[in-house]
Amino acid sequence: MTKTHVTMKVNGAEVEGLVEPRTLLVHFIRENLQMTGTHIGCETTHCGACTVDIDGMSVKSCTMFAVQAQGSDITTVEGMANADGTLSALQEGFRMMHGLQCGFCTPGMIMRAHRLLQENPSPSEQEIRMGISGNICRCTGYQNIVKAIQYASAKINGVEFREAAE
Amino acid sequence: MNDMTPTREQREAALEGMGCKRKRVEDIRFTQGKGNYVDDVKLPGMLHGDFVRSPHPHARVQKIDDSEALKVPGVLAVITAETLKTVNLAWMPTLAGDVQMVLADGKVLFQNQEVAFVVATDRYAADDGINKVIVEYEPLPPLVDPFKSMDKDAPVLREDLVGKMSGAHGPRKHDNHIFEWTVGDKELTDAAFNKAEVTIKEMISYHRTHPSPLETCQCVCSFDKIKGELTIYGTFQAPHVIRTVVALIAKLPEQKIHVIAPDIGGGFGNKVGAYPGYICAAVASIVTGKPVKWVEDRIENLTATSFARDYHMTTEIAATKDGKVTGLRVHVLADHGAFDACADPSKWPAGFFNIVTGSYDFPTAHLAVDGVYTNKAPGGVAYRCSFRVTEAAYCIERGMDILAQKLKMDPAELRLKNFIKPEQFPYHSALGWEYDSGDYHTAMRKMMETTGYAALRKEQEEKRAAFKRGETREIMGLGVSFFTEIVGAGPSKNCDILGIAMFDSCEIRMHPTGAGIARMGTKSQGQGHETTWAQIIATEIGIPADNIMVEEGNTDTAPYGLGTYGSRSTPVAGAAIAMAARKIKAKAQMIAAYKLEVHEDDLEFDIDGFRVKGLPEKFMSMKDICWAAYNSVPPGMEPGLEAVSYYDPPNMTYPFGAYLCVMDIDVDTGVYKVRRFYALDDCGTRINPMIIEGQVHGGLTEAFAIAMGQEIRYDDVGNVVTGSFMDFFMPTAVETPHWETDFTVTPSPHHPIGAKGVGESPNVGGVPAFSNAVNDAFSFLGSTHIQMPHDFWRNWKAAKELGAVA
Numbered sequence: 001m002t003k004t005h006v007t008m009k010v011n012g013a014e015v016e017g018l019v020e021p022r023t024l025l026v027h028f029i030r031e032n033l034q035m036t037g038t039h040i041g042c043e044t045t046h047c048g049a050c051t052v053d054i055d056g057m058s059v060k061s062c063t064m065f066a067v068q069a070q071g072s073d074i075t076t077v078e079g080m081a082n083a084d085g086t087l088s089a090l091q092e093g094f095r096m097m098h099g100l101q102c103g104f105c106t107p108g109m110i111m112r113a114h115r116l117l118q119e120n121p122s123p124s125e126q127e128i129r130m131g132i133s134g135n136i137c138r139c140t141g142y143q144n145i146v147k148a149i150q151y152a153s154a155k156i157n158g159v160e161f162r163e164a165a166e
Numbered sequence: 167m168n169d170m171t172p173t174r175e176q177r178e179a180a181l182e183g184m185g186c187k188r189k190r191v192e193d194i195r196f197t198q199g200k201g202n203y204v205d206d207v208k209l210p211g212m213l214h215g216d217f218v219r220s221p222h223p224h225a226r227v228q229k230i231d232d233s234e235a236l237k238v239p240g241v242l243a244v245i246t247a248e249t250l251k252t253v254n255l256a257w258m259p260t261l262a263g264d265v266q267m268v269l270a271d272g273k274v275l276f277q278n279q280e281v282a283f284v285v286a287t288d289r290y291a292a293d294d295g296i297n298k299v300i301v302e303y304e305p306l307p308p309l310v311d312p313f314k315s316m317d318k319d320a321p322v323l324r325e326d327l328v329g330k331m332s333g334a335h336g337p338r339k340h341d342n343h344i345f346e347w348t349v350g351d352k353e354l355t356d357a358a359f360n361k362a363e364v365t366i367k368e369m370i371s372y373h374r375t376h377p378s379p380l381e382t383c384q385c386v387c388s389f390d391k392i393k394g395e396l397t398i399y400g401t402f403q404a405p406h407v408i409r410t411v412v413a414l415i416a417k418l419p420e421q422k423i424h425v426i427a428p429d430i431g432g433g434f435g436n437k438v439g440a441y442p443g444y445i446c447a448a449v450a451s452i453v454t455g456k457p458v459k460w461v462e463d464r465i466e467n468l469t470a471t472s473f474a475r476d477y478h479m480t481t482e483i484a485a486t487k488d489g490k491v492t493g494l495r496v497h498v499l500a501d502h503g504a505f506d507a508c509a510d511p512s513k514w515p516a517g518f519f520n521i522v523t524g525s526y527d528f529p530t531a532h533l534a535v536d537g538v539y540t541n542k543a544p545g546g547v548a549y550r551c552s553f554r555v556t557e558a559a560y561c562i563e564r565g566m567d568i569l570a571q572k573l574k575m576d577p578a579e580l581r582l583k584n585f586i587k588p589e590q591f592p593y594h595s596a597l598g599w600e601y602d603s604g605d606y607h608t609a610m611r612k613m614m615e616t617t618g619y620a621a622l623r624k625e626q627e628e629k630r631a632a633f634k635r636g637e638t639r640e641i642m643g644l645g646v647s648f649f650t651e652i653v654g655a656g657p658s659k660n661c662d663i664l665g666i667a668m669f670d671s672c673e674i675r676m677h678p679t680g681a682g683i684a685r686m687g688t689k690s691q692g693q694g695h696e697t698t699w700a701q702i703i704a705t706e707i708g709i710p711a712d713n714i715m716v717e718e719g720n721t722d723t724a725p726y727g728l729g730t731y732g733s734r735s736t737p738v739a740g741a742a743i744a745m746a747a748r749k750i751k752a753k754a755q756m757i758a759a760y761k762l763e764v765h766e767d768d769l770e771f772d773i774d775g776f777r778v779k780g781l782p783e784k785f786m787s788m789k790d791i792c793w794a795a796y797n798s799v800p801p802g803m804e805p806g807l808e809a810v811s812y813y814d815p816p817n818m819t820y821p822f823g824a825y826l827c828v829m830d831i832d833v834d835t836g837v838y839k840v841r842r843f844y845a846l847d848d849c850g851t852r853i854n855p856m857i858i859e860g861q862v863h864g865g866l867t868e869a870f871a872i873a874m875g876q877e878i879r880y881d882d883v884g885n886v887v888t889g890s891f892m893d894f895f896m897p898t899a900v901e902t903p904h905w906e907t908d909f910t911v912t913p914s915p916h917h918p919i920g921a922k923g924v925g926e927s928p929n930v931g932g933v934p935a936f937s938n939a940v941n942d943a944f945s946f947l948g949s950t951h952i953q954m955p956h957d958f959w960r961n962w963k964a965a966k967e968l969g970a971v972a
Contacts, residue, residue, distance in 0.1 A: 001239075020290065027289075036206035037199015039431070041380040042464040046891035049380060077199035091197035095189055098860045102692030103196030104380045104431030110197065129899040136891070138380045138432050139692045141863030142899040 011079030048135030099148030183705030223884025240291025263334025358493030381431025404729025474549030517553025645939025654737025680789030687727010836962030869932025
């Protein structure tokens with residue numbers, strides 16, 4: 001099949017590659033760029049394990065062709081740590097609040113939570129639950145993911161994080 | 167001592183040992199996208215394989231034409247049953263003593279069954295090839311309803327078994343019959359029913375569902391022709407078992423098989439068994455001489471790779487009229503699909519379903535299980551439970567509620583009246599288990615007090631009256647569940663897989679600088695073993711958990727183990743860790759005695775080292791002992807500090823818990839709201855409370871999914887109608903209730919650290935709590951039992967059938 005040349009920015013770096021028109025963005029990221037943090041859980045746009053940030057929007061990269069991402073600015077989980085290599089507030093929140101178990105949904109969850117906090121820096125529990133409802137987690141029951149995002153929100157906003165009573 | 171000397175509390179805290187909410191080691195890589203899952207494995211020249219699958223649930227395969235497929239750019243090979251026959255792998259043995267087609271051999275027996283394996287240069291080309299393989303089928307009548315499997319005129323599914331009236335588990339009654347398994351005293355039980363004052367009888371179904379971890383099943387197989395070695399990276403909950411299975415069926419020397427289970431994206435029982443994809447990828451690698459990757463998609467996972475439950479349990483309880491149970495009789499019709507591929511210990515065709523007497527003192531019981539074939543996917547895995555324990559817990563917990571309703575007793579009171587009493591432990595159940603420990607009354611009463619159970623019942627009574635007066639359209643249900651699990655398979659006297667006793671293992675190797683590595687026979691799929699195993703070692707030998715690396719999943723380096731499923735890791739491997747650590751500690755004591763110039767008996771262990779009794783300043787830390795182990799051991803002693811333990815548990819462990827679900831249901835829409843869910847778990851000694859709580863949250867969420875909608879459903883002609891996350895209920899953060907957790911601690915008396923296992927308890931206890939809540943809500947309208955799953959539509963239908971909706 002004829003291949004198309006694509007260029008885009010991923011985690012701040014210009015990248016390029018040759019792809020078939022049907023190549024999914026998630027496969028371009030995982031196979032061509034060899035960045036395997038973005039996962040595939042369902043291939044039907046339900047689970048959100050493949051969520052990346054594209055031009056300021058959360059996108060499920062299993063439902064977009066690589067050619068559609070031509071010229072766009074993409075952030076994946078590999079681009080989420082602080083510049084000095086330490087865990088970002090969100091990554092730290094997931095660890096401190098035990099917001100992950102098997103870790104398979106985690107990159108997508110973190111990418112979605114990242115955009116959610118850009119849109120709404122101090123979301124309520126209900127807003128968080130609704131905000132991550134496109135991402136499925138099979139391990140945690142979400143309660144600690146909610147806390148992880150609240151932790152990050154507090155840290156980013158410079159306020160003290162208080163865990164809600166059980 | 168000067169002010170800089172750390173206090174005892176500081177020394178203990180520095181270890182981050184047992185009981186500490188230690189943050190997880192794994193999270194550093196997982197939060198940065200640096201996990202290494204199977205699909206992340208890329209080997210030079212790697213090919214991709216994918217399946218042609220059957221659209222028919224039952225059909226004869228007349229012809230497979232791969233000529234057009236082989237012309238597709240990138241397609242290198244098409245493997246069929248005929249190819250596999252040349253290496254004697256067209257069929258494979260199952261863990262349950264049956265055989266299973268790897269690729270359709272003459273017939274297909276369930277929709278989406280594997281028919282041919284297309285090998286290509288990438289996953290897109292493989293898919294192109296699949297579309298060009300032409301298969302001619304002659305459809306046969308499908309057998310979907312297990313209750314019709316043993317009808318005289320039922321179509322015979324397994325032609326390979328025709329006339330074989332004996333299977334792996336004894337006599338067969340019909341060509342579609344697999345086994346009958348009976349336990350207990352039939353005569354005594356029948357007698358109890360004959361003289362019972364009150365009896366109940368109900369057919370309680372536990373529908374077919376699927377574990378569906380977020381990462382599907384996958385592997386990369388690489389055969390090195392020169393060395394004759396096969397390396398398999400795979401989503402394996404039990405890597406050593408896979409190695410042995412491959413050695414046995416592929417006739418390869420076991421030392422030349424390297425099985426590596428890297429990070430695993432959830433298992434829940436789905437990744438215990440061996441599936442056709444693994445065999446085909448291995449054969450494809452042998453045929454092509456290149457590494458071959460197989461990654462199933464979600465539809466394949468849901469429809470072909472295993473299932474769970476599908477037990478139809480006719481349940482009878484005999485009792486006195488004041489509510490004392492006198493007998494239990496259960497008959498199970500078990501739908502196994504096309505092949506019996508249950509992942510149970512070999513001698514247990516229905517797993518540990520004979521835990522069905524639950525937490526109650528039944529003087530007698532009898533159980534019979536009939537396994538049958540249908541045109542459905544094979545499996546029967548333990549979806550977040552010990553083998554068939556969820557089914558058993560659901561059976562007895564529904565049964566007790568139905569009995570309470572008949573006796574007009576409160577379900578909690580009925581349970582309290584029939585619990586095994588603390589002084590009866592160790593308790594021998596009527597169906598053959600020895601319960602090691604328990605304190606059920608305390609747990610139940612704590613649940614009732616904490617939730618304000620009595621007040622909730624009063625509120626329910628008022629709401630029912632208001633409903634009858636027409637003032638509300640909402641009904642309220644209280645779902646009580648009290649479960650006893652049986653986990654930690656298991657003692658070699660009654661548990662094996664393919665003849666291998668179900669021990670587990672740990673090897674600890676301490677390094678000179680006071681650090682070490684622990685290698686395990688288990689394999690975490692999210693349970694956090696790298697974190698918790700190190701905590702056990704930290705407490706046992708006084709080396710900080712941060713200095714202990716835990717390694718799992720490489721069969722070349724790990725001691726042989728039976729893997730992680732059935733909540734067996736903590737009861738079995740957790741014990742092996744403690745025993746290996748104690749061997750380290752015993753040698754360390756000898757070294758310390760030599761260095762401190764005293765007799766061993768004059769030393770006592772003190773948090774992180776040995777101290778001379780009565781001389782507190784004479785102390786040698788474990789860190790210093792590690793160093794000494796490599797340069798100045800006592801004369802005659804071998805240098806080094808390492809130990810291995812293979813632990814054969816003397817008994818299972820029996821975690822238990824008391825759960826309550828408070829639910830409101832709108833009868834006009836069937837929409838339910840879980841107002842409150844309280845879960846009290848007793849898993850004995852608690853290693854990491856943070857991880858326990860996380861396990862309980864996750865298990866409850868899966869229980870919620872199963873009870874309230876998660877089902878693998880077939881239509882009347884054998885089509886799977888729940889083949890993606892669109893139709894297969896997968897709760898998101900919006901639907902998932904808020905969880906309240908609590909605990910009591912009753913240590914296991916036979917386990918070295920008293921731990922019992924917890925990962926599966928919330929699924930075992932959760933499902934009956936949800937289902938009992940729905941049934942309790944409807945009971946005042948005249949219903950006795952409504953089958954799961956309780957989705958909105960079924961709730962509305964129940965309300966309509968009971969006359970609550972016009």
